[in-house]
Amino acid sequence: MLFGPRPGRQVRRAEAVSPTRRGLLALGCACCLGLAPISQAAAQSPEVARHLAAARDAAGEDLRAWLALGKAAMPSPEAGPSIEALMAQPPPPPAWAFDNLGFVGAKWVSAWALKTSDGVILLDALNNEDEAERLIEGGMRRLGLDPGAIRQIVVTHGHGDHYGGAAWLKQRHGAPILLSEADWRMMETGLEFDVPQWGRPPARDVVVADGATIRQGDTTVRVLSTPGHSPGTISLLFDAKAGPRTHRALLWGGTSFNFGRRPERMQRIASYIAGTRRAKQVAAREKVEVLLSNHSGFDEADQKLQRRVQGRPNPFVMGQETVQRALTVIEECALATQAAWSA
Numbered sequence: 001m002l003f004g005p006r007p008g009r010q011v012r013r014a015e016a017v018s019p020t021r022r023g024l025l026a027l028g029c030a031c032c033l034g035l036a037p038i039s040q041a042a043a044q045s046p047e048v049a050r051h052l053a054a055a056r057d058a059a060g061e062d063l064r065a066w067l068a069l070g071k072a073a074m075p076s077p078e079a080g081p082s083i084e085a086l087m088a089q090p091p092p093p094p095a096w097a098f099d100n101l102g103f104v105g106a107k108w109v110s111a112w113a114l115k116t117s118d119g120v121i122l123l124d125a126l127n128n129e130d131e132a133e134r135l136i137e138g139g140m141r142r143l144g145l146d147p148g149a150i151r152q153i154v155v156t157h158g159h160g161d162h163y164g165g166a167a168w169l170k171q172r173h174g175a176p177i178l179l180s181e182a183d184w185r186m187m188e189t190g191l192e193f194d195v196p197q198w199g200r201p202p203a204r205d206v207v208v209a210d211g212a213t214i215r216q217g218d219t220t221v222r223v224l225s226t227p228g229h230s231p232g233t234i235s236l237l238f239d240a241k242a243g244p245r246t247h248r249a250l251l252w253g254g255t256s257f258n259f260g261r262r263p264e265r266m267q268r269i270a271s272y273i274a275g276t277r278r279a280k281q282v283a284a285r286e287k288v289e290v291l292l293s294n295h296s297g298f299d300e301a302d303q304k305l306q307r308r309v310q311g312r313p314n315p316f317v318m319g320q321e322t323v324q325r326a327l328t329v330i331e332e333c334a335l336a337t338q339a340a341w342s343a
């Protein structure tokens, strides 16, 4: 089901933005635009080129999807596909990435069901009620999970492709919605992005701060503040289970630098870089072996789910060194963007 905006609410509509901005929006939230290499010609300065080269070095062959972030360093990003086209892509089938982590997402944007000993923590809520019903509830059933067992809904950031189905799910199942204070405030005072296809933002509910621990049954999810992509993006640390083993996982809560020509864009990219550096330290200390995104365009979750074969190494287990490289790609693309915007 599609929703119209609430009367009187000041929102940015997709049709009200320039083609370039629309391209950035699509790039920012979608990033399923393939593995396009970063153009050397687009580099505006030696510093931009140096950071993009460092990103490519860190990416190697296996992490090229993350290089899409570097497109923001280009002077004139190409217009990306429309939101309608992104949302119309056939969804991947729901599947287990780990014994306790099920993918219940769309092609463009992901949602994850984290199974605990007492119900499910839902990580992000897709674009709208229709997707929440079809992909999250339907996907959970196909994975043998009762949607009525959703106990908490954690939303990584206040953009509609992640909160769109949250209010409807809360209404159905009574589960609280958890978001950072900064993004609750942004959602209340003026959405920075909106399109009619997204569900309305949920009413303020639970605030989670940096360092908070979300507990459910035998499971804990720790909150790491990584602002930049939105004012209050959070990333999530938890254990992914595989038989007798557990692997520490980090779900990166906000991906691209889609804030474009906002007045506070330099501050936003600086906080993104600081958050990425801190996440690298935390990931090293916590021995994080799995880096997930909420867009398959980055972590290639849809492809990894297809490749996953019981009895073989799980493609989601990247190893600590690869996780560090991926975070370096993110950091260097952000530094390139900062340099390009400062040039």
Ligand SMILES: [Zn+2]
Binding pocket: 028, 029, 157, 159, 229, 254, 255
């Ligand atoms: Zn976003």
